[in-house]
Amino acid sequence: MKRIFFIAVVIVLASSVVHASGNENVYYSVLFPGWGQIRSAHYGKGSLYMGAEIVSLVSIAITQIQYNRAVEQYDKARRSYLSADYIGDAVENYDLMHKKWDDAERLYGYRTALIGAAAGVWAFNVVDMLFFSKEEEGPLSLKVEDRAFFICTGFSF
């Protein structure tokens, strides 16, 4: 419940800041890091934020799957330990239960760190979009001369 409240507060605050900024591209950065920067022609920065967020989210998903698996195996070992009717099975499941508990603890820590990293990238990206990524002119220009014309493009980082 605390987490839902925290996320709701963050969303409301971010929404208010975005409304106040009046910059359309900030909306896109709020939705996914880097998107707004790419729309503002800051391709390098946009790709960096987007890549970091994708890596964080994929890592969260993988860690979550591994965590769920460890918790399932822990629950199974715990049930077997509590219902054991032979000391050999009890000892075996007790050891397995502790091993899976340690695995679950470790993966829970990784997952928390990765959620923090993803949130950090998102927050950094929003701040960057609000204060440091002013919209630039289109990356293409046309220069016409007597017997030739030049199409020029530029990249912002």
Add this chain to the structure above:
Amino acid sequence: MVFHVEIRGIYMRRIELIGVIFALLILAACSKKHEGLPTGFKYDPLPAPENLVVTGGSEIANISWSFPAEKMSRVKEFRVYQYIESYNMLQLIGTTTDTTFTDSLLIGNLLYCYKVSAVDTTDFEGWRTNETCAFVLGSHSVK
């Protein structure tokens, strides 16, 4: 970007709505922390019987063992297992409240291995002994 949705009087732009759904999905995916690790080892098992001896007879095997006298009050029964080493298989062949057991109707000229354990009054089985083996003679074996 002009699409609006009204949720209980709050107008939300489509992009914000997607953001909220996205955040809630991440939240839902991150399940609650595991809990409920039992503290300490809750069992107090009986020790394994000692001095297990198996004597092969004519199609029978006599099995005997000893058990600490001070712990006999906790013993409900002893379980006798036949152990087949090549399959690492354990088969319960009988129970007894005594410290001897006779396995009969065996096929002669084979090696038989046994393990024994004590079961306490809560039906919890203690440690099993290591296997002890004996050669069982056939009914017409030359002695």
